[in-house]
Amino acid sequence: MKGPLLQVQDLHTRFETYRGTLRAVEGVSLRVARGEIVALVGESGCGKSVTALSIMRLIRAPGKITGGRVFLDGEDLLAKSEAEMRDIRGGRIAMVFQDPLSTLNPTFTVESQITETLRVHGVASGAEARSRAVELLEAMGIPAAKDRLRSYPHELSGGMRQRVMIAIAVSCQPELLIADEPTTGLDVTLQAQIMDLLASIKQERGLATVLITHDLGVVAQFAERAAVMYAGQIVEECPVSQLMAEPLHPYTRGLLRCVPRLGRPDVPISPIDGVVPDLVNLPDGCRFAPRCPAAMERCGQAIPRLYPVGGERTVRCYLHEPPDAPATAREGD
Amino acid sequence: MSGDGILIRADHVTKHFPAERRRVLRAVDDVSLEIARAETLGLVGESGCGKTTLGKLLCLLDEPTAGKIWLDGIDLLGIAPNELRALRPRMQMIFQDPFSSLNPHKTIEQIIALPLRIRGLQGRERIRQRVDELLAMVGLDPSQARRFPHQFSGGQRQRIGIARALACEPELIIADEPVASLDVSIQAQILQVLRDLQTRFHLAAIFISHDISVVSHVSQRIAVMYLGKVVELGPAQQVIHDPKHPYTRALLSAVPRVGEAQPTPTLLPGDIPSPLAVPTGCRFHTRCYLDQIAECQSDEPALREVANGHFAACHLVRSSTAD
Numbered sequence: 001m002k003g004p005l006l007q008v009q010d011l012h013t014r015f016e017t018y019r020g021t022l023r024a025v026e027g028v029s030l031r032v033a034r035g036e037i038v039a040l041v042g043e044s045g046c047g048k049s050v051t052a053l054s055i056m057r058l059i060r061a062p063g064k065i066t067g068g069r070v071f072l073d074g075e076d077l078l079a080k081s082e083a084e085m086r087d088i089r090g091g092r093i094a095m096v097f098q099d100p101l102s103t104l105n106p107t108f109t110v111e112s113q114i115t116e117t118l119r120v121h122g123v124a125s126g127a128e129a130r131s132r133a134v135e136l137l138e139a140m141g142i143p144a145a146k147d148r149l150r151s152y153p154h155e156l157s158g159g160m161r162q163r164v165m166i167a168i169a170v171s172c173q174p175e176l177l178i179a180d181e182p183t184t185g186l187d188v189t190l191q192a193q194i195m196d197l198l199a200s201i202k203q204e205r206g207l208a209t210v211l212i213t214h215d216l217g218v219v220a221q222f223a224e225r226a227a228v229m230y231a232g233q234i235v236e237e238c239p240v241s242q243l244m245a246e247p248l249h250p251y252t253r254g255l256l257r258c259v260p261r262l263g264r265p266d267v268p269i270s271p272i273d274g275v276v277p278d279l280v281n282l283p284d285g286c287r288f289a290p291r292c293p294a295a296m297e298r299c300g301q302a303i304p305r306l307y308p309v310g311g312e313r314t315v316r317c318y319l320h321e322p323p324d325a326p327a328t329a330r331e332g333d
Numbered sequence: 334m335s336g337d338g339i340l341i342r343a344d345h346v347t348k349h350f351p352a353e354r355r356r357v358l359r360a361v362d363d364v365s366l367e368i369a370r371a372e373t374l375g376l377v378g379e380s381g382c383g384k385t386t387l388g389k390l391l392c393l394l395d396e397p398t399a400g401k402i403w404l405d406g407i408d409l410l411g412i413a414p415n416e417l418r419a420l421r422p423r424m425q426m427i428f429q430d431p432f433s434s435l436n437p438h439k440t441i442e443q444i445i446a447l448p449l450r451i452r453g454l455q456g457r458e459r460i461r462q463r464v465d466e467l468l469a470m471v472g473l474d475p476s477q478a479r480r481f482p483h484q485f486s487g488g489q490r491q492r493i494g495i496a497r498a499l500a501c502e503p504e505l506i507i508a509d510e511p512v513a514s515l516d517v518s519i520q521a522q523i524l525q526v527l528r529d530l531q532t533r534f535h536l537a538a539i540f541i542s543h544d545i546s547v548v549s550h551v552s553q554r555i556a557v558m559y560l561g562k563v564v565e566l567g568p569a570q571q572v573i574h575d576p577k578h579p580y581t582r583a584l585l586s587a588v589p590r591v592g593e594a595q596p597t598p599t600l601l602p603g604d605i606p607s608p609l610a611v612p613t614g615c616r617f618h619t620r621c622y623l624d625q626i627a628e629c630q631s632d633e634p635a636l637r638e639v640a641n642g643h644f645a646a647c648h649l650v651r652s653s654t655a656d
Contacts, residue, residue: 043516043517043518044516143603157604158380159604160604187379187380187543188379188543188545188584188587188588188589189379189583189584189587189600189601190379190604191587191589192586192587192598192600193600193601196598196600214516214517215589216517216591217546217588217589217590217591218589220589220590220591220592220595221589221590221595244591244592245592254518255517255518256591256592257521258517258518258520258521259517259546259591260521260524260544260546260547260549260550261546261550261590261591261592261593262545262546262549262573262585262588262590263549263570263573263574264549265549265550265569265570269521269524269525269550270521270525271518271519271521271522271524271525272518272521272522275486275488275519
């Protein structure tokens with residue numbers, strides 16, 4: 001049996017700031033199988049985007065990957081040369097970002113941006129690249145694809161721009177797609193169109209997807225497995241159905257209680273008190289402890305490990321520590 | 334004082350903006366609605382549907398091209414500017430972006446004190462005391478009053494915006510996407526603050542949002558807008574659980590659900606048409622998935638009652654009140 005397509009092991013990414021070291025990602029481990037959609041979910045600043053950028057090796061100074069390994073189909077990406085990474089980015093791993101207006105080049109036409117990708121990765125050039133571009137746009141559900149090739153990004157609507165971004169992302173037949181908030185800022189009817197498109201691409205091409213989002217509704221609807229992040233760490237990971245039905249980590253439970261349920265005024269919205277910790281001055285112990293309604297004394301002393309709970313589930317909380325667990329691991333173990 | 338409990342009434346309100354090449358952008362087209370005292374009306378719709386423009390018109394931050402707006406029986410467009418100015422404190426707006434709606438050069442105390450001064454509160458000590466009260470009301474520490482907006486987080490800034498609106502002791506709050514830029518845990522905090530204050534001061538509110546789940550939690554009634562028109566209006570739970578207009582139905586089917594089964598989304602073809610080139614007849618007919626009749630392309634459907642207190646603007650929706 002083949003291993004997972006993507007395997008992230010104990011990833012650490014830090015940023016040196018004038019205030020001190022900002023620990024954006026600390027000990028994140030993640031597996032994505034071929035054809036699987038895994039959501040990385042959390043609020044602003046939880047480290048989900050930095051995790052994605054670290055996988056792509058797109059962290060620039062003052063940021064630095066300080067530990068861990070990232071395997072794509074068994075090959076360690078962190079050991080690759082920059083030239084090798086350039087082939088992998090856009091080739092084997094593609095990325096779709098939140099804001100297509102700032103990721104598409106405003107001074108080039110749609111055609112030149114799609115054919116550039118095809119050319120750089122040696123997939124096609126000249127007239128062939130042009131006809132491939134038309135096919136891609138048609139596959140993305142863009143009407144009058146031929147005419148759209150001559151358009152500049154500002155001439156397209158938000159939904160169309162995101163379709164062009166996705167066309168560029170899948171143009172070189174990647175094995176892994178990292179979609180960072182692909183529908184944030186789009187209206188729900190457009191969001192439904194784009195997510196439908198991503199789901200059908202996954203179906204047709206068996207594309208593995210890391211879906212980064214803050215929106216638990218999007219997770220519930222589209223992902224198979226989810227990893228919930230809080231202050232740079234994964235606090236809970238499990239199949240989405242379990243996460244929605246019975247969240248275990250107090251943060252996940254609190255987060256789900258914050259989400260207004262459509263047409264269910266009988267399910268009250270109850271906020272989580274307090275704010276996320278400063279990543280430069282993290283609390284000792286569990287990072288959620290200062291806001292946790294179930295916090296115990298030991299929660300403030302050492303960070304709990306990700307404890308296995310049943311089959312495919314892990315939870316970073318002492319409440320779910322197996323009775324025979326060894327003594328608490330220190331951070332970074 | 335009007336005795337019917339209606340606080341604000343919009344009567345055939347229209348806002349057209351002139352655009353280049355003599356075109357007209359029809360932002361809001363012939364909208365009529367009313368809000369009772371202490372009631373919350375949710376205004377939902379997608380980008381560009383005119384919900385923000387309507388919100389601004391209702392508190393006269395912008396003047397309608399046609400139509401009338403009545404506050405407590407007073408015709409707001411028929412009175413002198415100084416009379417209108419005297420009424421303005423009664424209607425206050427809370428904006429979406431807590432970064433651009435607070436003056437970065439002023440302290441929080443100065444920001445909140447300004448409306449107090451304008452309303453005639455005098456004496457440094459009394460003003461300071463009132464600012465402290467207002468900050469405490471929205472859950473901020475009064476000792477932070479001397480700080481500047483950039484020293485606060487997004488959620489805290491939104492609280493400051495709410496405190497500023499409350500300084501006028503309004504009867505009506507128009508909240509335009511007040512939680513759109515906030516994380517969900519912070520969003521829940523702000524919604525709670527708004528709800529508590531509304532109950533405490535019997536505030537009427539217009540809650541403008543693209544997020545129907547949020548609106549369904551805070552509103553008694555919901556108005557759904559599409560391309561400058563209200564296409565459906567009714568009691569919140571009725572609109573959510575028994576939507577009548579095909580647009581509302583598609584919109585609701587696309588809302589991602591948490592903790593319950595997802596209906597198969599009705600995917601609408603294409604994009605929303607430009608308000609510079611509004612389709613003839615029913616504005617939704619270019620994207621409608623129902624079997625259309627000739628009137629759909631020729632006649633603009635009026636908003637009519639299809640169930641008790643539940644209105645829809647569609648030729649194809651049968652009324653269940655008349656038989």
